Every structure is written in structure tokens, then in C-alpha cells.
Amino acid sequence: MCEFCTKHGEGKKWYENISNYTEEVFHQVNSEKNLKGFLNNLYHSLSVETRMAERWKKRLPRIYNLIAYPLVTKHLKKTHFGQIVPVEDIENILNNFNSVIRLPCICRKVTIKKEKRYCFGIGMDLTPVYKSVPDFSDFDSLTAVEAKEFIRHLDTEGMTHSVWTFNTPFIGAICNCDRDCMAYRFQLKMRTGKAMWKAEYVAAIDPLKCDGCRECIKKCYFGAVSYDRRNSKCIVNLMNCYGCGICRTACKNHAITLLDRTSVTQVANLW
Secondary structure: OOHHHHHHOOOOOHHHOHHHHOHHHHHHHOOHHHHHHHHHHHHHHHHHHHHHHHHHHHHOHHHHHHHHHHHHHHHHHHHOOEEEOOHHHHHHHHOOOOEEEEEOOHHHHHHOOOOOOOEEEOOOOOHHHHHOOOOOOOOEEEEHHHHHHHHHHHHHHOOEEEEEEOOOOOEEEEEEEOOOOHHHHHHHHOOOOOOEEOOOEEEEEOOOOOOOOOHHHHHOOOOOEEEEOOOOEEEEOOOOOOOOOHHHHHOOOOOEEEEEHHHOHHHOOOO
């Protein structure tokens, strides 16, 4: 299990520990006033501060990687970080709640200048906070069943799913990400910090079922699936795999499964 499971999981995956979604935990690590300030500044942070960090990295790459990158990552681990979670685990999370809030996605507002409602507020009722923040005030409510149906649809479209903290370990959001997600760009394109941990799983392809169609390669955002021309099969680069499971939706032969990350020695501690 990852370090967050060890610290906050109480013997299970940390995002399966329902106390991490509660008002009690929220008030141990955060406040409504602080959260309002964070959300009000989020658009500026994603649109301006991340670009500034990218420019500094290009200008002074060695110094940035040595000093700034670990400091940024440490800050995000404490304040606002995410972990990839496959759709089955997302559904299990949602089974604990009757309703969720569907929110406008700030990432897409920054990257494609469009409103997309791919983010969900879960657990503790934070609607008074969202109502006070212009970027989030126009939200809508869904039942947990409706939310699961919507997320399943996004899964087939190829979006990865993740949980996010508002001061760790309080989990307040589920996000559905693609290459337009700022966390993805910040971490894998700009490489200016680590905001998103890999899942508790890695993908595995059964060579007996794989026919080499390569559809799974198109789905993977992380460059973890490639084609072995010698064997005419697709293979997983475990070092790159985030364990999101999205590649499974492309495989008509059901050749792809998820394995517990800790059971695969090569990547057991690679988050």
C-alpha cells in the first residue's frame, strides 16, 4: 500500500476509509474559510503559477529539479493531491453516499476554455463553500446511482478517475481526467511537481487473449502500453503504468486485468 494508506487507511486503502470524507477529519486539517480561499485562487494557480513554474524549470532545470520539485511535491502532498483510482473502486466509494455534487471543472476552463462538469464533490456537505466561489457556484446534484452511471460513461470514453484532498487526509472530490487535465499536464508534460499518485494497481495483458489490435495503446495517457512486433502482442511497461484500468475498455478480448501493485515486485513501491 502507498504511504497514505499506511498513515490514513486504518488497515485498508486510504480512500476506502470513510472517516477521511467526514466533517470531523475536515475540521482537523482545514476550515471553510481556508477552503474558500484555496478555491477562489485555484484558477489563478492553474493558469498562472503553473506556467511560471514551467518557465523556471526551463530556465534553471538542474536547480529546479534539485530544490523546487521536491518542495512543490511536499506542499501538494499536504494540501491538495490526488491518486488514480480505477472505476470499480470509485463505485465502491460512491456506495457510501446517497448524493454527490457535480462541479464545473477548473482544469478544462484553463486548458480548453470550456465548461465541462467532470468533477464531483463527495462526502461532507460543502455546498455553502461552493456557493460562495464563483467558479464553482453553478453546480448540480446527482444521486450516487446517477453519478456511477455518468462515471462509467466517462470510463468508456477513456477518462481516468482520481480522488483529491483538500488538506490531507480529507478527501473532498472525485475527478475524471484526460490530457486536458492540469494535474496531468503539470506532472507528465511540464514535469514541475508531483500532484497525482499512481493507483494501487498495475495493468497486465494476457498474451493468449491479446490479438495485437493496439486499441489499448490509443487509450493510455501515460505511455505504458506498447506493441511488440516480434510477437504481434501489446505489452505493459510497468514503470510507466498508473493502474487506471482505462486500457481495459478498449480491449474486445478482455485481455487486460489489474493486479495489486504491491504484488508486483518491480513496481511495488513505485507511486
